[in-house]
Amino acid sequence: MLDARTAVESVFREESGRIIATLIRISGSFDRAEEALQEAFASALAHWPAKGIPQNPGAWITAAAHRKLIDQSRRERTKREKQDSLLHATAAAIPRDNFDLEEMSMxxxxxxxxxxxxxxxxxxxxxxxxxxxxxxxxxxxxxxxxxxxxxxxxxxxxxxxxxxxxxxxxxxxxxxxxxxxxxxxxxxxxxxxxxxxxxxxxxxTGDRLVRRDLCLEAIRLGRVLCELVPEEPENIALLALMLLHDSRRDARVSNGQLVTLEEQDRSLWDESEISEGLGLVEQALHLGRAGPYQLQAAIAALHAQSKSARDTDWPQIAALYGKLLEFNSSSVIALNRAVAIAMSAGLEAGLQAIDALGPSGELEKYYLFHAARADILFRMDRLEEAAMAYRTASGLAGNRIEQDFLARRLASVEAAMRERQAHGS
Amino acid sequence: MRYMMLIYTQENAAERITPEEMENVKATHWSVMQEATQKGIFHGAEPLKSTTTATTVRVQEGKVFSTDGPFAETKEQLAGYYILDCKDLDEAIEWAGKIPSSCGGASGCVEIRPLAGLPPR
Structure with a gap:
């Protein structure tokens, strides 16, 4: 059996968004609605332990909050009558005085x-x-x-x-x-x-648990959006995209270290999120109105379905990034496309595509641009250039996790350089 | 609620305006003003002369100082205004979208500011 506090917390998590939305409509004010909602939850905490949890807790809270709104507006009216000079400033919306529980629970x-x-x-x-x-x-x-x-x-x-x-x-x-x-x-x-x-x-940086909560909250909001505006392919695709990214959360950081998509242990990917995400991508694309979230979700879906980086359908990913560029000519998207080209058409072609982006200047200060370039150079065995690019990237990276990642890559390049020297001499 | 719509244009580009474009801009303004008047929400609109005619006045220690030009040098200059009584900001945005602000091939913009009303004496 649920105890009262748990019940209050669960109603709050599940229903506070819906309830406050109604209170704002009735009161015409975010502040009044927030205050009334807080007071209503406080009375729930005070009353439920003794009187038991009501049959429809959400409706109980809504009704209680509505009563608080009426009290508030009465208090304000009295105050206004006393302070006539403030009349012009407070054009308060006065809530209806009669309401019934039946309606509130709808x-x-x-x-x-x-x-x-x-x-x-x-x-x-x-x-x-x-x-x-x-x-x-x-x-x-x-x-x-x-x-x-x-x-x-x-x-x-x-x-x-x-x-x-x-x-x-x-x-x-x-x-x-x-x-x-x-x-x-x-x-x-x-x-x-x-x-x-x-x-x-x-x-x-930051508390990982808090950040995880933020991801879950965004996914929850994504679901709300799909529910409120159904049959909108971009909403569905946005939810799919978030689920497919979130499915990799356990694999992308290991012992506080960032793990690239290529190196991730794919058995750690969350299968239920992947299968839901894939279903949603299909559903969105089926509606036949393309958009940027659908393209990004389609890319994420291709990764999610691949057993390894090598098995990935890179030509298709490069093509999808190309389409995405038509919606949004961002240099970061162009960079991702260049990487996909390197993985599909060959390293030389990929490096050319990356270097073609350099002169735009926008990416010069973006650490991933230099890191991606370094990675391709490393694969091409152009070790000195790779090391230089990793050093540039390191100078631009923002946080410790990124810095550590780049330091490890640079160490691998330097190890390869030493090995080559040993063989050469 | 009454909103003031401040029209900002690029004056130097406005000098290049062709007679056809000028006619077009004028006609659009007339049609916006007419529509707003018919809806009963029109509270005035007028173009300003260019910033070359502007004088900025400051009072310091009781003395009045006048200087040539607008108070700030900006890429776009205030060129005119509308005052419309709209239901809410969304309605004001719809109206602002109808007001021409680009001319001579240069883009402009419309800033929407709610009027605060006079405080009581």
Missing amino acids: PFPDDRLRLIFTCCHPALNREGQVALTLRTLGGLSTAEIAKAFLLPEPTMAQRLVRAKRKIQEAHIPYAVPPPHRLAERLTSVQAVVYLIFNEGYSAA
């Missing part, structure tokens, strides 16, 4: 849809979008978000305040965008979800 999928579009509104900066999405839809505390992004809590709190103030003061609507704006607005939502995933997935 699912309001539209409210979460409103919430996600408002949190990811392009008039907010990306940092604010991410923070607000995690805080409201994800139900994470400000402290948890700050920890996940390796920032001091006041900085994160400030971001949230700024985003909420902009919503309020510029009148960003709490609404699902009209059909002719849906596509561009969805792009913004997808970008926020993927950014949250990547923040958790990147090899940056």
Whole structure:
């Protein structure tokens, strides 16, 4: 039998996003909704142990929070009447005074849809979008978000305040965008979800468990997005992409060291995530509207299906990167394509493709550009050049895990150089 | 809520504007103003003369100092404004998207700022 605290925590995790979305609609304010939700969970903690867990805990919380909203608005009204001079500033939305539990317990999928579009509104900066999405839809505390992004809590709190103030003061609507704006607005939502995933997935320093939570949260948001806007191939592909990347989490770091895709022990890959991811990729592609997340998911799917790096369908991957470049002419994508060319058409062709990217200048300060170049040179047995490229990469790498990885590669090149010298003399 | 839409263009490019393009830009402005008026949300719009006519005034220690030019040198210059009463920011963004800001082959932009209203005396 569940104890009351566990029940409260589980309702919070499962339903707080849905509940707060409804409370924001009713109250017209993120702050009021948050306050009411907190108070409702506090009363659940106070009442459930003695009175037992209600049959529909989510509806109980929603109803309690709604009552808090009404109390709040009464308090504010009294305060306003006392402080007449403040009248102009507080155009508070007064919630309906009557409500019934039946209605509150009904699912309001539209409210979460409103919430996600408002949190990811392009008039907010990306940092604010991410923070607000995690805080409201994800139900994470400000402290948890700050920890996940390796920032001091006041900085994160400030971001949230700024985003909420902009919503309020510029009148960003709490609404699902009209059909002719849906596509561009969805792009913004997808970008926020993927950014949250990547923040958790990147090899940056920080508490690994916290970062893992961030990945799971992004995957959960990805599922919500698929549920709210179904039959949208890019949403499905985004979820697939995250699952397929996440499936490698146990294999890509070993004893605190980064392991390349090629060297990963593929038996450690999470099979259930792979099979779900592959199914979703197929489902997305079946809808017949290509897009960048589908291409990336298709690439991840090819890796997931390969027994080893050697067995991988590199020509197909190179072709998919080529298609991806048509959507997004990023030099990082071009770099990935060049690597795929090296693995399929041959090292010489790959090196040429990489060197062709150098003069653009954009990649000069990107450690993976030099690391990829070094790797190809190493395979071509051009050891001195490989060592030089690894040293350049090392000078640009950001964190310890990346530095360690490059140091190990450089050591391998230097070992090969010594061996060659020994044989030569 | 009333929003002010500040139109920024690249003045040096605006000098190269062809008569046809000028007619086109004017016609678009007239149609936006007409549509906004019909909807009852129009609260004014007007172009500004170029920044070569601008004077910046500062008061320091009770003395008035005037200098030639706009207060800041920027790539794009304030060229005009609209004030429209919109339901929310999304509606304001829709209207801002209709207002021409590029001319003479150079792109421009429209900055949307909600009007704060006068505080009570």
